[in-house]
Amino acid sequence: MPKKRKTSRKRKAQSKKKKGTSLFKKWMLQLIVILGCVFLSYCVLLDFQIRKEFDGKRWSVPARVYAQPLELYAGRRYEQRLVVERLKNAAYQNVSTLSGPGQFRLQGSTIEVYTRQFHYWDGIESAKKLKIRFSGQQITDITQIISDQNVSIIRLTPTLIGKVFPLHDEDRVLITYEEIPETLIQALIAVEDRSYFEHFGLDPFGILRSIYVNVIRGKVTQGGSTLTQQLIKNMFLTHERTFTRKINEMLMAVMLEYHYTKENILSAYVNEIYLGQNGQRSIHGFGTAAEFYFSKPLAELSNAEIALLVGMVKGASYYNPRKQSERALNRRNLVLNLLHEQDFINEAELIHATSKPLGVSDKPRWSSAKYPAYIDLVRRHLKRDYRIDDLRNEGLQIHTTLDVNTQEIAQNSVTRSLSKLEKGKGFSSGTLQSALVVVEQHSGEVLALIGDRNKDKNAFNRAMDAKRPIGSLIKPAIYMTALNRPAKYNVLSSLDDSRLVLQQKNGKRWEPNNYDKRTHGNVPLVRSIAKSYNISTVRLGMALGLENVIQTLKNLGVTSAIPRLPSMLLGALNLSPYEVTQMYQTIASGGLQIPLRTIRSVLDSNGQPLKRYDLAVREYIKPETAFLTQYLLTEVVQNGTARRLTRELPSLMPLAGKTGTTNALRDSWFAGFGDRILSVVWVGRDNNQTAKLTGSTGAMQIWVDMMKKIKPEPLLLIEPEEVEWRDYPDMSNPKSSCAQAKSYPFIKKYVPDYIDCY
Amino acid sequence: MRDCRLFLVIMMLFLTACAEQATKSVVLVPVEERNAPVTVKNKSASIHKEKSREVNKQQEPVIIALLKDADKFSGQGESAKAAATIERALRIEPRNALLWHRLSVVRFQQQQWQQTIAMARKSIALAGNNRKLKSDNWGLIAKAYGKLGDKRKANDARNKQTNQG
Helix, strand or coil: CHHHHHHHHHHHHHHHHHHHHHHHHHHHHHHHHHHHHHHHHHHHHHHHHHHHHHHHHCCCCCEEEECCCEEEECCCECCHHHHHHHHHHCCCEECCCCCCCCEEEEECCEEEEECCCEEECCEEECCCEEEEEEECCEEEEEEECCCCCECCEEEECCCEEEEECCCCCCCCCCCCHHHCCHHHHHHHHHHCCCCCCCCCCCCHHHHHHHHHHHHHHCCCCCCCCCHHHHHHHHHCCCCCCCHHHHHHHHHHHHHHHHHCCHHHHHHHHHHHCEEEEECCEEEECHHHHHHHHHCCCHHHCCHHHHHHHHHHCCCCCCCCCCCCHHHHHHHHHHHHHHHHHCCCCCHHHHHHHHCCCCCCCCCCCCCCCCCHHHHHHHHHHHHHHECHHHHCCCCCEEEECCCHHHHHHHHHHHHHHHHHHHHHHCCCCCCCEEEEEEEECCCCEEEEEECCCCCCCCCCCHHHHCCEECHHHHHHHHHHHHHCCCCCCCCCCEEEECCCCEECCCCCEECCCCCCCCCCEEEEHHHHHHCCCHHHHHHHHHHHCHHHHHHHHHHHCCCCCCCCCHHHHHCCCEECHHHHHHHHHHHHCCCEECCCECEEEEECCCCCECCECCCCCEECCCHHHHHHHHHHHHHHHHHCCCCHHHHHCHHHCCCEEEEEECHHHCCEEEEEECCCEEEEEEEECCCCCCCCCCCCCCHHHHHHHHHHHHCCCCCCCCCCCCEEEEEEECCCCCCCCCCCEEEEEEEHHHCCCCCCCC | CHHHHHHHHHHHHHHHHHHHHHHHHCCCCCCCCCCCCCCCCCCCCCHHHHHHHHHHCCCCHHHHHHHHHHHHHHHCCCHHHHHHHHHHHHHHCCCCHHHHHHHHHHHHHCCCHHHHHHHHHHHHHHCCCCHHHHHHHHHHHHHHHHHHCCHHHHHHHHHHHHHHC
């Protein structure tokens, strides 16, 4: 019995133990399942994150960005010389006999051209052999060479101005897989990852080797990372060296290899890897690095130069060739030796390459595209007007509104005029900055955009992001508010320009002053704006009500916050040149506000246009009010602060414009337009110190210099039916005699019977 | 019944016409301080007036060719391409009232009522003394407001359409 009891106790204990183990096993199993699930969901999450990020970048085929095509037709004013220039820009060859598309032949005042086929948004324009005849500065006719038939209009293949990844904000020189030089691939493989084309994202031998080394040293020091892992590290992870990070990196590398081809991953690597620092900006990718260190495109680099960049992958600042030239040279030669060891280059090539100096350019240069500020705006508009998902597609074709000719003219004018202004004011070179926008006011198309006086730089796009007080450029909005009440105001209404003291809400007194520090008593409205009198303008604005003026500004297209303060009436309102241009576009187009645009169309890789959000074109301003405002701005040019234009551009009159100057001459503005070209120019200093320039002595000089070349068509003031011209005593100028008559426009219903002349 | 409705419509038109006449007769003249009428000695030569006559010139062959293309696209139901072609013509002649009108017609086909109105108004503002074109534009505007459900503005536009003729 006792034995039995003993056995039964033993059994009990056994079963207890068994129960305990099975319970433990059960728990363990559960734990494993739970951990497994957690791990799996973690993997799914990682996988999702990777694909999202990688797809968003889409390194393989960038979108091609084109300038607007040159349209030629009989009767168009366009110099033969410029057509030739444009053909050369679009890589047309000058030949003696036309044998294929992309060629042209010059024959006196005739150009024979074999155009290339090109896919536009409204269909394919096929290749044609054409004869373009010129007479003076005009095209007389265009005929097909074969059939001698007249052609009404042709488009010349547009200039490619950049390649971008639309969803990428950075300014990078992007390289497609086909564009990667053979030596670069070989060098990366020789130095960083010998089994790249064989492994699955990880290199087990490499890992074993690194574990061995790390254990011996007791610290995580060696990588053994594959190119894939390095890419992951660059794209997703921090640079701290922990085991969790390493595990993450390995997991992600395997996932990446599972989803994408070796070519995809390598292109991403070539475009993503960190290769240095330019001030605040990181240099990512070999394309950008080639420009940054050697000032030339990647395709033009020698073996030695490629080897230098590949050597820098290990530590871009440690091997910085501009600061650590000896270290960098040794590293470069090591890379070249590795290339030789693996038979990628022969002995002679090795000796030749290692004997060369580093060849790094003195100054870092930066340009991803020829027109960085403009391309920056194109990116912003892509995001404004198109669906993000559509932009992820590969190989998009973006047709923009950039007019290469205008852009070049504008850039040259800025460079030339700023140097002249600096000399005149005793500033050292580089003190002044400028930004400008040129648009076709009826379509809102942006023809040119300058964001920096240095055409390759666009670290700060002033045209878009420099918000400065606009000074008197605000005045048309106030006068427009007045003219929108024709029962009360017309262009000859009397305004009061006598001393004014305003009690502000904060208890302070504000006494606006005129630029000439004088008061002018009663002045006709037209003269008040032409001479840009401040006191009469503030009085007018206060009488109209700040709210109403603010509403006009909004109707004109201003979206920035507008302070509800009387000083706003004198332009204490910060706007970018771009926003000012939108405001003047509405006036210049006769009241039709059209959001400024840089994109005519985006085609997918099959040539199909992407759907775009509809343009929010709405008429905000009555045509007659816009017309009267335009008229006032022509008076600014004829008799006011922009009178210098009549001397400088006599053959282009009439033009409309407005000068703007801010306190202590910090900002110099000019906005002006003819019949189809509107341009807004800003000149000032980045540190907001005085530029010693008024609107007319600064920004207007650039405007004039530019317009001498652009030759805008004069403004045709075509009155809407609500308006009629009437002769009254000339009061535009204080010096003009009241006996002289002058036509002024009025709203028909409200033509005044009498006018007091002063 | 039908006659009765017709009568009402005629009456309404008559009344609106009267109302318009009435507002016209009470023209508000701003009172400016002055003593005696100013005598104007010399007739002025306005640079603006001279230039504005150019508006009614002949259409350029290139514009005619592009409008033909646009018609072709419209006929094929490709209104987006038709619009793109008219925009192309507008880049050559941005002040051409006929082109803005044609763009307005395409926008109407695309059921973009606000845009139809905006383009037609632009056309009117540029049409000078071309009454037929103005009338056509007001007709479009009336239809677009009708689609937007704004009866008052549709009626106003309709009135202006008939007043042009």
